[in-house]
Amino acid sequence: MADHDEDRFAEDIFQRALSNREQHGENLLESFIPRLDESVQVFNNVGPDDWNKPCYWPPGPEPVRVLLDMRIAELTMHAWDIRSTTDTGYHLSDDSVGVLMQTVDRAVRRAFRPDEGIQQPIRYRFNVIGPYEAACDIVMTNQRTHIEPCNAQSAGVTFRCDGETYVLVMYGRLSPDDAMAQGRLTFQGDTELAESFGRRFKGG
Structure with missing residues (x-):
């Protein structure tokens, strides 16, 4: 609406x-x-x-x-x-993690707000390790944020975590900054861009 x-x-x-x-x-x-x-x-x-x-x-x-x-x-x-x-x-059970991972797209739409300061789409890549492995991109524009499957486009930063960390972060139960400080969320790529993910995140 x-x-x-x-x-x-x-x-x-x-x-x-x-x-x-x-x-x-x-x-x-x-x-x-x-x-x-x-x-x-x-x-x-x-x-x-x-x-x-x-x-x-x-x-x-x-x-x-x-x-x-x-x-x-x-x-x-x-x-x-x-x-x-x-x-x-x-901890969340593996079955719970599997179900929650299927609903993260809606949590992501709620977790970020439009930002007119974004001039070019920002692509955050997530590689989620077992038992429910997944690879997806969180794409942020000045109008909306959404999840899409990984494609040939390069991402400014690639995060890596397990499934429980992924859903706890996306549902706002664990801040990205805390997850990185605890070693549960690691990344490769632009450090400033990785840190900006936590600043832009409002919680799912």
Whole structure:
């Protein structure tokens, strides 16, 4: 949608989360479970011919199947939010990483904002190592940012990381700067361009 404001959208989500926390207090989890069951029931009632039907979503209509993918990704990441605070050794499962990697394109569209100062497209290449290997380019222009498969065009910088680091960075749970400082994210190429990735990143 042309008038969609991603920053306002994110702020609205944040404010609703605060409101729910204030309303339910220590009973937050108990109030959440029935709502989750309702969501499961809604998707269980989707017929085989309905998965590609467009459904309302604030940034713009999405097929029902995409909303299910987003819901799974959301719950997986929030599980990480909770578990990682009480268990420093907690990691996403390989299966979770595989699913989340398929939804990173939508996270990337939300993670960066238009920048009129970009005069030529910037290409950040990511080589993701096993068990779910992938190679893709995050291409940033002054209007939008998107993911596309690697092609013959050269990239200004090439990052390398495992799948968990990739999705945690793209979903805003691990900053690019921290990932590089911890050695989880390495790069080859233009140092200034690599550092600019972290500065431009707003979080998925």
